[in-house]
Amino acid sequence: MIVSTDDTARSGGPEKLLSPVLSAFWDQPESWTLDTYRAHGGYRGLRKALDMEPDDVIAYVKDSGLRGRGGAGFPTGMKWQFIPQGDGKPHYLVVNADESEPGTCKDIPLLYANPHSLIEGIVIACHAIRSAHAFIYLRGEVVPVLRRLHAAVAEAYAAGFLGKDALGPGKDLQVTVHAGAGAYICGEETALLDSLEGRRGQPRLRPPFPAIAGLYASPTVVNNVESIASVPAIIDRGKDWFKSMGSEKSPGFTLYSLSGHVARPGQYEAPLGITLRELLELSGGMRPGHRLKFWTPGGSSTPMFTDEHLDVPLDYEGVGAAGSMLGTKALQCFDETTCVVRAVTRWTEFYAHESCGKCTPCREGTYWLVQLLRDIEAGKGRPDDLDKLADIADNINGKSFCALGDGAASPIFSSLKYFRAEYEQHITGRGCPFDPAKSTVWADDDSNASVEVKA
Incomplete structure (x- = not known):
């Protein structure tokens, strides 16, 4: 893992492009503890936020321009603003930490090295949306992160940042850390809510949206880990600093x-x-x-x-x-040693395996995509298989219950756009022309001492 510090970011060379905030002290001893976090300005933003009216906090985050860091980039403050006020129902904040897509690996190291940035963000967000209970839905396989998160939450309770009067006199705040069972579909916000309620994780039909009828049929905000963890720095250092x-x-x-x-x-x-x-x-x-x-x-x-x-x-x-x-x-x-067909096949196998099966386009479409791709990779494909791939992907894209279907179709469309000739080479050449042994990331090799930047 690369750790960037403030000194590194201010130095000459390409490092000046870095802006370490969440990762500013990941290299410090016991960076995950409350003492280390407070030594680096932790919970200053919370004190400022609690001095503001909840609606003012929402407006401030909205004005900062913070966008969701989990995928679609929806404005975070606007999402908070959708929560109805004065409705007499409990409000919930749910943090989506079910990170499991191939290649995605930012939330887990953030929680492992700096969990209190998330906890502080949770308290600020709960103050803003008038919530007394927050949930962190963490992928259950990452047991070391789960333990560290539980320890950080316990520290926050002991320090009074959570629990009784955490949001002011008579305003308690509870945080529940929930370990999921390893289903990629639970990264979809409504499937996550079903899982939290003890049901099988499957996407819900919308409307109603979670902001109106989310967890336990109550108004709910679902945010990504990095989105919530970014809020304390915005409140502490200012929205103009963030927008700079x-x-x-x-x-x-x-x-x-x-x-x-x-x-x-x-x-x-x-x-x-x-x-x-x-x-x-x-x-x-x-x-x-x-x-x-x-x-x-x-x-x-x-x-x-x-x-x-x-x-x-x-x-x-x-x-x-x-x-x-x-x-x-x-x-x-x-x-250049990597076979595009092999990479797309492995990704598609993942999506077929992780499909919840609720809707036909995704359940059936991903299965048939895998069959075609495996045949092409093995040299058993036919020329018209490429058109079949595109047609099946088109019948999945935009027609499934949730974005899993769209995600499965994306590598199909784009790989055919840029590397159709490579697919054709697998078909006409009756097999894959790439040596898989050469495309693995190299391990210990003294020849890598001098690294050349090469596009």
């Missing part, structure tokens, strides 16, 4: 998860709008002797890019205009 970074419509800092065939994979915290070319300079480029072939801007569910897109601004508008989605900023980089 990034672009006009996509302000602020964010975590970019760089993985794959790069020299130094890890988390790079930078302003929105940085490019992959700049991030590769920070990470030492592709592995020595190789060049970038294709990459995902926001995880496997977003349409892939090629080396032609190195200078696309990595913000919501820039990536969208180029034909993809910023998503979770999971930048998976693959070099």
Whole structure:
């Protein structure tokens, strides 16, 4: 993991592009403890927020331009604003920490190294939406993170940031950490709510939306970990400071998860709008002797890019205009040794396996996509299979209950757009021309001592 510090960000060279906030002290001893967090200004934003009226906090976050860091980039303050007031119902905050998409890996290290940033954000958000109970839905497989999160919540209770009178006299706040059972579909917010209620995690038909009838049929805000963890710094340092970074419509800092065939994979915290070319300079480029072939801007569910897109601004508008989605900023980089057909097949197998089966387009469509892709990869495909792939993907895209179907269709469409000739080569050549042994990320090799930045 790459850890960036304030000193690093102020120094010369490409490191000046970094903006460490959430990751500012990940390299400190026991960074996850309350003492370390408070030593770096933790819970200052909470004190300021509690001195503000709840509606003023919502307006402040809305004016800052903070957008959801979980995928679609919906304005966070606006989401809070949708919660009806004076309705006599309990309000809930649910933090979606069910991170499980291939390539997506920012929330887990954030919770592991700096869980109190999330807890402080939760208290501020609950004050804003007038909630007395928050839930953190964490992926159950990450047991070390679960233990660390439980310990951080216990510290916050002991310090009075949670529990009795946490939001003011007579205003208690409870936080429940819930461990999921490893279903990717529970990353979809309404399936997550069903899972929290003890039912099988499946997407709900909307409307009603969670803001009106969410958890236990009450008004609920569902936010990503990074979205909530970013709020304390905005309240503490000011919305103008936050808007000084990034672009006009996509302000602020964010975590970019760089993985794959790069020299130094890890988390790079930078302003929105940085490019992959700049991030590769920070990470030492592709592995020595190789060049970038294709990459995902926001995880496997977003349409892939090629080396032609190195200078696309990595913000919501820039990536969208180029034909993809910023998503979770999971930048998976693959070099020329990687078979596109193999990569897309593995992703599609994941989506077929994780489909909840509720709707026909996704349940049946992902199954048949896998059958066609496996045949093509094995050299058993036929020329008309490519049109079948596109047709099935089209019958899934926009026609399923939730975004899982769209995510399964995205790599199909984009890979056929940029690498159709490679698919045809598998069909005409009766097999995959790539050696899988050469596309694995290299391990210990003294020749990697000097790393060349190579696009």
